[in-house]
Amino acid sequence: xxxxxxMIIFVAAIFTNNMIFSNFLGMCSYIAVSKxxxxxxxxxxxxxxxxxxxAVINYFIYYYILIPFNLEFLRFIIFIIxxxxxxxxxxxxxxxxxxxxxxxxxIFLPLITVNCAILGVSLFMIIRNxxxxxxxxxxxxxxxxxxxxxxxxAGIRQRIKxxxxxxxxxxxxxxxxxxxxMALAFIGFSGIVQIQ
Amino acid sequence: MAKxxxxxxxxxxxxxxxxxxxxxxxxxxxxxxxxxCMNSFIMGMGLTFVTGLSSFTISLIRQFTPKHIRMMVQxxxxxxxxxxxxxxxxxxxxxxxxxxxxxxxxxxxxxxxMGRAEAxxxxxxxxxxxxxxxxxxxGYTLVxxxxxVVREILAxxxxxxxxxxxxxxxxxxxxxxxxxxxxxxxxIIWITHNIQENKSEVAK
Numbered sequence: 293x294x295x296x297x298x299m300i301i302f303v304a305a306i307f308t309n310n311m312i313f314s315n316f317l318g319m320c321s322y323i324a325v326s327k328x329x330x331x332x333x334x335x336x337x338x339x340x341x342x343x344x345x346x347a348v349i350n351y352f353i354y355y356y357i358l359i360p361f362n363l364e365f366l367r368f369i370i371f372i373i374x375x376x377x378x379x380x381x382x383x384x385x386x387x388x389x390x391x392x393x394x395x396x397x398x399i400f401l402p403l404i405t406v407n408c409a410i411l412g413v414s415l416f417m418i419i420r421n422x423x424x425x426x427x428x429x430x431x432x433x434x435x436x437x438x439x440x441x442x443x444x445x446a447g448i449r450q451r452i453k454x455x456x457x458x459x460x461x462x463x464x465x466x467x468x469x470x471x472x473x474m475a476l477a478f479i480g481f482s483g484i485v486q487i488q
Numbered sequence: 489m490a491k492x493x494x495x496x497x498x499x500x501x502x503x504x505x506x507x508x509x510x511x512x513x514x515x516x517x518x519x520x521x522x523x524x525c526m527n528s529f530i531m532g533m534g535l536t537f538v539t540g541l542s543s544f545t546i547s548l549i550r551q552f553t554p555k556h557i558r559m560m561v562q563x564x565x566x567x568x569x570x571x572x573x574x575x576x577x578x579x580x581x582x583x584x585x586x587x588x589x590x591x592x593x594x595x596x597x598x599x600x601x602m603g604r605a606e607a608x609x610x611x612x613x614x615x616x617x618x619x620x621x622x623x624x625x626x627g628y629t630l631v632x633x634x635x636x637v638v639r640e641i642l643a644x645x646x647x648x649x650x651x652x653x654x655x656x657x658x659x660x661x662x663x664x665x666x667x668x669x670x671x672x673x674x675x676i677i678w679i680t681h682n683i684q685e686n687k688s689e690v691a692k
Contacts, residue, residue: 472670
């Protein structure tokens with residue numbers, strides 16, 4: 293296997309292997325929360341932060357605890373527990389030291405636990421055999437890519453609100469079509485780099 | 489309620505309150521694995537298995553679970569069933585398991601299971617919860633298959649791996665690529681919303 297430069301993985305995770313447009317991860321909150329640019333930006337930052345931290349934690353847990361003890365099959369449980377625990381911890385820290393941010397994020401913070409993008413990145417990192425630096429670059433890049441996608445969709449949806457959309461397609465329907473068009477646009481980036 | 493109506497629960501899960509096109513949850517895997525019918529079918533069956541049994545288990549122990557750690561307990565129960573599915577797939581269908589990649593593991597974070605656990609299994613006896621879980625899983629499988637059928641026929645000219653379109657067929661490359669999944673799901677939402685709205689207007 294060719295060693296990929298972490299920088300290449302970072303760029304690829306943002307543009308060509310974007311979480312939303314090519315891996316379909318984190319779709320639920322992507323559709324549900326993308327009505328306002330400000331809230332989606334806040335959520336995007338929170339997701340990026342949690343993504344980067346949990347990928348690091350899970351990397352160490354997997355390679356230093358699960359592999360030596362032959363417990364790889366437990367990885368789903370262990371990963372989801374470490375993600376849930378981390379989000380819980382983050383919630384307590386934010387509430388104590390940054391109450392403003394805590395109330396701004398509100399319900400979205402606990403919901404990060406069930407955002408598939410977070411677990412997905414940890415699983416991709418294992419399947420693709422990334423080294424530590426590669427995993428870190430991949431997780432940060434994925435988070436930024438996710439934020440980019442949700443903020444862009446929120447911007448478009450704010451405009452769509454005043455357009456006349458056929459009945460039955462309003463709301464999530466048109467959001468999905470918009471996402472499809474955005475995904476088409478992102479295919480244009482695929483010439484830059486490819487990772488698999 | 490002494491007697492529950494299992495047909496009503498089934499119909500709610502599959503059509504009236506379908507998780508994918510009514511509640512818009514569980515979208516990630518619905519979009520990701522629909523490039524081939526076989527993948528979608530296996531994924532749907534796996535999800536139905538996990539949703540049904542985890543709803544059953546959660547409902548079984550709902551009286552003994554402390555309120556504030558119930559999410560944790562639910563995630564653990566779901567994860568156990570997902571591990572069973574994962575090990576089963578790797579043992580008997582190694583190629584499919586590879587094709588589905590991380591999406592089998594991602595059943596854990598599939599909102600359908602968590603949603604059903606919170607919305608139904610938490611407050612209802614085990615047997616209706618089992619039926620409810622299975623019904624939602626089937627509703628999900630149905631949507632997956634209807635997307636996958638279109639994508640596979642237009643992208644490869646085949647259905648469940650069997651070639652059905654002749655030599656002269658030109659494959660639509662876009663159907664292999666991600667955007668088509670978004671468009672098809674949007675079209676399904678459009679059609680079903682229109683049908684359901686017309687019906688409710690007639691009922692008025």
